[in-house]
Amino acid sequence: MCAKLHYFPRARALLSRAGALLPQMRAHALRTEPVSMEMLLRPAFFSAAASAGAKPQIETSVSLHSYTHHNRFLAKYKDRIKVFADVGCDLVHGAPTTVTARQALGPQARVHAVDIFPPGPGCCPDDFKAHLHSIVKAPLPFKCDALRLANVLNHLPPHQAEQALRHSLESLNEGGFLLGATHGEQFFLQKVNGKFQRVVDW
Numbered sequence: 001m002c003a004k005l006h007y008f009p010r011a012r013a014l015l016s017r018a019g020a021l022l023p024q025m026r027a028h029a030l031r032t033e034p035v036s037m038e039m040l041l042r043p044a045f046f047s048a049a050a051s052a053g054a055k056p057q058i059e060t061s062v063s064l065h066s067y068t069h070h071n072r073f074l075a076k077y078k079d080r081i082k083v084f085a086d087v088g089c090d091l092v093h094g095a096p097t098t099v100t101a102r103q104a105l106g107p108q109a110r111v112h113a114v115d116i117f118p119p120g121p122g123c124c125p126d127d128f129k130a131h132l133h134s135i136v137k138a139p140l141p142f143k144c145d146a147l148r149l150a151n152v153l154n155h156l157p158p159h160q161a162e163q164a165l166r167h168s169l170e171s172l173n174e175g176g177f178l179l180g181a182t183h184g185e186q187f188f189l190q191k192v193n194g195k196f197q198r199v200v201d202w
Ligand SMILES: C[S@@+](CC[C@H](N)C(=O)[O-])C[C@H]1O[C@@H](n2cnc3c(N)ncnc32)[C@H](O)[C@@H]1O
Pocket: 064, 065, 087, 088, 089, 090, 091, 097, 114, 115, 116, 117, 133, 134, 135, 136, 137, 149, 150, 151, 152, 155
């Protein structure tokens, strides 16, 4: 009896604290909205996608080897990301973006570095597994929970960019993420019911 009287006020206090926190928790939940493949392939999409959402996703001074927003995203969702592929990762130069992604994800994730050109001398550390593969030609030979296509689509002619996007979608598990970047603008897509949705808040 005494114990009950003691716990009720505490339970009420906890509930009211949770109620106060709920709007903040909602504001930081991952939120997506539909986006069509046609939209994704329009150059205007990239700047619109980059500026959408509560967090700034544009880096004006882009370090070629560090995608800060991507790495923050990977660190935040690392519990969901067991397999990550950095596609078009510049293996020739040691896939520097893959190295920072591995650091963000921690040691428990399997990390794949994918490019059409082979690794340069001295590559690669034990941080990741290197693959020679064209994402234009076929989906990856394994499924992943997150896949990055950074500064790859914008170097491809439109029909190849479309193939690369379709094959990336096929390479993702349901609920998986595509981390994109063009000209330093970073954006996020999620595979929802077999289609891409744009992440507008995370
Ligand atoms: C401009 S670099 C971007 C490197 C790195 N992602 C970054 O943002 O610093 C483009 C990379 O995409 C690779 N690439 C081009 N076509 C590709 C394809 N079809 N499949 C996989 N990688 C490709 C190139 O070999 C190159 O390493």
